[in-house]
Amino acid sequence: MTKPNNSHGKTGVRFFGEITALLSHDLKNVLSIINENAGLLEDFSLMAADGNPIDPERLGMVAAKIRRQVRRADEMIKRLNQVGHSADRPQGAVNLTDLVELVCALASRKAAQKAVSLSVTQRSESVMVKTDAFTLQQLIWACIDMAICIVEASNTLEIDVKSTTQGATIRFGPMEAITNKPAEAWSELPQKEILKILNANVVADRDKGMLVIQIPLEMTT
Amino acid sequence: MSKKILIVDDDEDLLEIMVERLRMRGMTVVSASTAIEAFTLIEQQTFDVMIIDFMLPEIDGLQAIKMIREKQPGMRIILQTAYATIEKESEALALGAWDVVEKPADFDRLTQLIKQ
Numbered sequence: 247m248t249k250p251n252n253s254h255g256k257t258g259v260r261f262f263g264e265i266t267a268l269l270s271h272d273l274k275n276v277l278s279i280i281n282e283n284a285g286l287l288e289d290f291s292l293m294a295a296d297g298n299p300i301d302p303e304r305l306g307m308v309a310a311k312i313r314r315q316v317r318r319a320d321e322m323i324k325r326l327n328q329v330g331h332s333a334d335r336p337q338g339a340v341n342l343t344d345l346v347e348l349v350c351a352l353a354s355r356k357a358a359q360k361a362v363s364l365s366v367t368q369r370s371e372s373v374m375v376k377t378d379a380f381t382l383q384q385l386i387w388a389c390i391d392m393a394i395c396i397v398e399a400s401n402t403l404e405i406d407v408k409s410t411t412q413g414a415t416i417r418f419g420p421m422e423a424i425t426n427k428p429a430e431a432w433s434e435l436p437q438k439e440i441l442k443i444l445n446a447n448v449v450a451d452r453d454k455g456m457l458v459i460q461i462p463l464e465m466t467t
Numbered sequence: 468m469s470k471k472i473l474i475v476d477d478d479e480d481l482l483e484i485m486v487e488r489l490r491m492r493g494m495t496v497v498s499a500s501t502a503i504e505a506f507t508l509i510e511q512q513t514f515d516v517m518i519i520d521f522m523l524p525e526i527d528g529l530q531a532i533k534m535i536r537e538k539q540p541g542m543r544i545i546l547q548t549a550y551a552t553i554e555k556e557s558e559a560l561a562l563g564a565w566d567v568v569e570k571p572a573d574f575d576r577l578t579q580l581i582k583q
Contacts, residue, residue, distance in 0.1 A: 271522060271549045274549035274550070275478045275481060275549065277570070277571045278478075278481055278570040278571040278572065279478070279480050279481050279484060280571075281572075281574075282481070282484040282485060282488060282571075283484060285488060285574050286487065289491055311480065311484070314480070315480070358524050359522070359524050359525070359527075
């Protein structure tokens with residue numbers, strides 16, 4: 247594995263910072279909903295104090311809404327925790343589909359801002375690779391980031407994961423911009439440092455309009 | 468006379484509970500989940516107050532305020548945001564927002580702002 251340098255460290259911090267900012271924003275929304283439901287319960291108690299009976303069914307609905315928000319927040323925190331712990335080990339066995347789904351779940355809010363939805367497909371049996379999960383998440387994030395900027399609004403960005411003889415591919419598309427631009431135009435994306443660490447490549451499949459990450463079965467150390 | 472409110476937020480759960488609580492206070496409430504939906508409603512109806520979230524798909528709350536301000540100059544606009552920074556607040560006020568409220572909002576303060 248290539249020893250991470252300062253620029254890679256900065257990229258990692260930036261990636262983690264962006265995810266934290268997005269998730270904390272969503273968590274504030276969850277807190278708002280819980281706060282408003284608590285307010286609604288107060289409204290009911292004030293009405294009851296004035297002699298208006300409380301409908302038990304309505305109370306049950308409020309409780310269910312609060313519980314749903316708690317589950318939503320729990321999922322967000324679990325994802326953040328997964329990303330945090332992915333930095334614990336420099337290399338390990340990674341289920342690629344699970345990793346892509348995790349990054350997609352984290353990026354869904356960002357994609358929604360551009361009116362783009364994300365969809366993940368696994369095109370072969372469980373795809374396992376031995377790699378640096380934290381750095382690979384950054385590479386997937388960078389590709390999604392770039393793709394949602396060039397995919398047309400109201401479209402779905404499809405991401406598929408497939409094992410190959412040399413390792414695995416993660417494809418993002420379809421994007422017209424990939425078809426129209428020469429392959430060299432994408433060669434600088436994303437940061438070369440990340441690609442070097444992962445022994446990975448990012449190539450443009452112009453025929454299919456897809457951006458493709460190629461990763462080896464096992465990262466060389 | 469009851470106030471007519473337009474509330475804009477892309478979080479359906481939040482929208483639903485806010486609409487319910489404002490209606491319980493005798494207000495007429497219409498909701499939209501995007502700025503584009505809000506533009507259509509503003510073309511068709513007149514509102515006393517619009518409560519708009521900052522982080523919206525495609526057109527964010529600040530851009531929306533800028534575009535809406537000209538269409539209904541008499542409508543008061545309250546910007547809701549998860550993180551209110553001084554810069555964001557100043558920009559919103561300069562664009563014509565009546566106030567900026569941080570989430571989770573103090574509902575009593577929000578209703579006071581609406582009734583003012």
